[in-house]
Amino acid sequence: MSVDVYLNFNGNTREAVTFYAEVFGLEQPHIMTFGESPPHPDYPLPEEAKNNVMHARLNIYGSNVMFSDVFPGMPFTQGNNFSLALVHKDPETITSAFHKLKEGGTVVMELQETFWSKLYGSVRDRFGIEWQFNLDSGETFG
DSSP states (O other), rough: OOEEEEESSSHHHHHHHHHHHHHTTTOOOOOGGGSSSOOOOTOOOOGGGGHHHHHHEEETTEEEEEEEOOOOSSSOOTTTTTEEEEEESSSHHHHHHHHHHHHTSSEEEEEOOOOSSSSEEEEETTSEEEEEEEEEOSSSOO
């Protein structure tokens, strides 16, 4: 189980993750773009989003730091561009924390199956902190 930091950028994630990998002496990570994700017929991908980074991850001194560009049209405020990601092997733990944190908060994405996780969701709690929830399948990406 872990709580990981997730940093969002406004189109310059590739530059940022490359910079941080160099700073901390790490290998360049695998970078997945929005264009590499499976298409969804109800949500066509805008051309300008195809090369933006959907996901990259660095392990910095034992802590996972994940990176993504915000999707075109989504709000971006530099300095508030982070979330915490709860990664856990137990779906009940994820579900319980999600429902407790959404009280007085706002659901960004209901808990659901995605192409990268059997259980994923996101909520902004009553204090304005965004939490992502991801079922740990034992596989690692990025």
